[in-house]
Amino acid sequence: MQRNLNHPTIVTIEKVIDETPTVRTLVFSDEIMPNVLPGQFAMVWIPGVNELPMSVMISKESGKAAFTVRKHGPSSTGLFNVPVGGQIGIRGPYGNSFDVKEGKLLLVGGGTGLVPMMRLLTFVKPTDDVTVLMGAKSKDEVFFEALSNELLANNPHRVIVSTDDGSYGEKGFVTDMVEKLVSENHFDAVYVCGPEIMMYKTVQSAHSRNIFVQASLERMMKCGVGICGSCCVGEDLVCRDGTVFDGEHLSTNKEFGHLHRNKAGILENY
Amino acid sequence: MEPSIATSIGKIQLDKPVMLASGILGISLDVFNRLYASGAGAVVTKSLSTAPWEGYPNPTIFSVKGGGWINAVGLSNPGASNFAKMIEPNQDVPIIVSLVGSVPEDFESMIKEFENCKVKAYELNLSCPHVAKVGLEVGDDPGLVKEIVSTVKKSTSAPVIAKVGLGTSNYLNTVSTAIDSGIDAITAINTVRAIAIDVETQRPILSNKFGGLSGTPIKPIALRCVYEISSQYDVPIIGCGGVSSWEDAIEFFLAGASAVQLGSAIGDNWVGVFDEINKGITQYMERKGHSTIKEMVGLAKKS
Numbered sequence A: 001m002q003r004n005l006n007h008p009t010i011v012t013i014e015k016v017i018d019e020t021p022t023v024r025t026l027v028f029s030d031e032i033m034p035n036v037l038p039g040q041f042a043m044v045w046i047p048g049v050n051e052l053p054m055s056v057m058i059s060k061e062s063g064k065a066a067f068t069v070r071k072h073g074p075s076s077t078g079l080f081n082v083p084v085g086g087q088i089g090i091r092g093p094y095g096n097s098f099d100v101k102e103g104k105l106l107l108v109g110g111g112t113g114l115v116p117m118m119r120l121l122t123f124v125k126p127t128d129d130v131t132v133l134m135g136a137k138s139k140d141e142v143f144f145e146a147l148s149n150e151l152l153a154n155n156p157h158r159v160i161v162s163t164d165d166g167s168y169g170e171k172g173f174v175t176d177m178v179e180k181l182v183s184e185n186h187f188d189a190v191y192v193c194g195p196e197i198m199m200y201k202t203v204q205s206a207h208s209r210n211i212f213v214q215a216s217l218e219r220m221m222k223c224g225v226g227i228c229g230s231c232c233v234g235e236d237l238v239c240r241d242g243t244v245f246d247g248e249h250l251s252t253n254k255e256f257g258h259l260h261r262n263k264a265g266i267l268e269n270y
Numbered sequence B: 001m002e003p004s005i006a007t008s009i010g011k012i013q014l015d016k017p018v019m020l021a022s023g024i025l026g027i028s029l030d031v032f033n034r035l036y037a038s039g040a041g042a043v044v045t046k047s048l049s050t051a052p053w054e055g056y057p058n059p060t061i062f063s064v065k066g067g068g069w070i071n072a073v074g075l076s077n078p079g080a081s082n083f084a085k086m087i088e089p090n091q092d093v094p095i096i097v098s099l100v101g102s103v104p105e106d107f108e109s110m111i112k113e114f115e116n117c118k119v120k121a122y123e124l125n126l127s128c129p130h131v132a133k134v135g136l137e138v139g140d141d142p143g144l145v146k147e148i149v150s151t152v153k154k155s156t157s158a159p160v161i162a163k164v165g166l167g168t169s170n171y172l173n174t175v176s177t178a179i180d181s182g183i184d185a186i187t188a189i190n191t192v193r194a195i196a197i198d199v200e201t202q203r204p205i206l207s208n209k210f211g212g213l214s215g216t217p218i219k220p221i222a223l224r225c226v227y228e229i230s231s232q233y234d235v236p237i238i239g240c241g242g243v244s245s246w247e248d249a250i251e252f253f254l255a256g257a258s259a260v261q262l263g264s265a266i267g268d269n270w271v272g273v274f275d276e277i278n279k280g281i282t283q284y285m286e287r288k289g290h291s292t293i294k295e296m297v298g299l300a301k302k303s
Helices: A074-080 A111-121 A145-151 A174-184 A196-207 B029-037 B080-087 B104-113 B142-155 B171-180 B216-232 B246-255 B264-269 B273-288
Strands: A009-018 A023-029 A041-046 A050-055 A064-070 A087-094 A104-110 A129-136 A157-163 A189-193 A212-216 A244-246 A259-261 A267-269 B007-009 B012-014 B018-020 B042-044 B061-063 B069-071 B095-099 B121-125 B160-164 B185-188 B192-195 B210-214 B237-240 B259-262
Touching (some): A050 A064, A064 A074, A104 A111, A104 A196, A111 A129, A111 A145, A111 A189, A157 A174, A174 A196, A196 A212, B029 B042, B029 B080, B080 B104, B095 B104, B104 B142, B121 B142, B142 B160, B142 B171, B160 B171, B171 B185, B171 B216, B210 B216, B216 B246, B246 B259, B264 B273
Parallel strands (some): A104 A129, A104 A189, A189 A212, B018 B259, B095 B121, B160 B185
Antiparallel strands (some): A023 A064, A041 A050, A041 A087, A212 A244, A259 A267, B007 B012, B069 B210
């Protein structure tokens, strides 16, 4: 029978890469997930634990994809702890993707928000001048710096790391660095994925200067296909209308940057 | 003259005959406005309870291999009070408020929360197949159905709809009890209790194990129920179960429904499905020479 993309397909974890003490990348083989677009996600079932929306990470090996997860709550910790040989279910891919522009590009990622940025890097043209800005709390939590440099080996590029405590790279918040970069340089497009406040400020910095900007949003999700309504942000459903939204559109959304819904659907402040 | 797709379900008048079914997307007023603009005749809210409910852990919704969807969301909702405040500004969208509870007092207290809201009708969830003490467990108990419907009818002047489903007792008993207790209309049917098992990990996939099956696979069953109800009782009916095309909607009209609800079709075809179905119904009516929905209701029973 043809694969039903909305039904969990079981895959086996073949490799586990420790990125930081709290972040791991789990690699698996699949026919579909290696070829998804940047910004798309899968619903990942950890049997006996939960099912989570996860951006699909690239793999260096053909025919393989991965999930990069930070252990945080019980569900993400459940995924973090899946060993080599462990089985998980995947459905999707879901959602839209970043519009790949040309020229001078700025990619901003916070934590595992870097995952769609790494996939986006595989779509840039050799002539693009690419700046990757990554934020982390401290030196221990920096990951994908080497990978970014590797993926951009043939491009004019810059990889900037900023840590909140200054233990590595630039000291300070990513959003302050974004403001500095967009005020001192001309960018053709800015892409961001990470904590909502970081995305909100990045969108503001770019949009206020009329720079094309897109953000990949995250919300609690159940269905992934626009049925359950859990992920709505104003009138938008992150799973179906997103995950990627234009800064232009986001600047009119009353909830973006301020409110999200809890499991019962009640709006809560960030 | 262009046919009219406006319809009446008893006292409930709608400009368009396709509604959003309960449980689907029904959580924000912004989304309701969007669905109404997309051609929904009305939106039915998620089933609301007296207090907020978080629902079950994931997996809660996915497609089954032969088609259709299975879900055990667990009636997650912000609670009647929070929800009423959210929809208070609404003027334009016909909102049907779905309520779920265990005893008459639950429903009575929730209806009070909506006194400042424009409510088109209330729909009583007597048929959710995957949460204990509510839904089907209530619908299967004729004494409780009678008490709840009578109490709700005394609590509001808005029309009251009972949504029935296939439980352990004969659903037609629930229908007749509801009618005897003063119900204004029946929605038939809810999802059908079901389970999905993964062969690789050898376990049920839903965290709740049991859920409800919806979508195309249950349409013939839903259609049978509408046909049976309309054959035996004089009550306005809303058909629900597997509607995804104009043909499906017409089948339900011909079986005896005055309107239809859909949910799973949004997962498959997104919100454009409402206008697509409305347009298909209009074209069918032109072709067949029907000027109103009412003319078609129950026609199949006369053959």
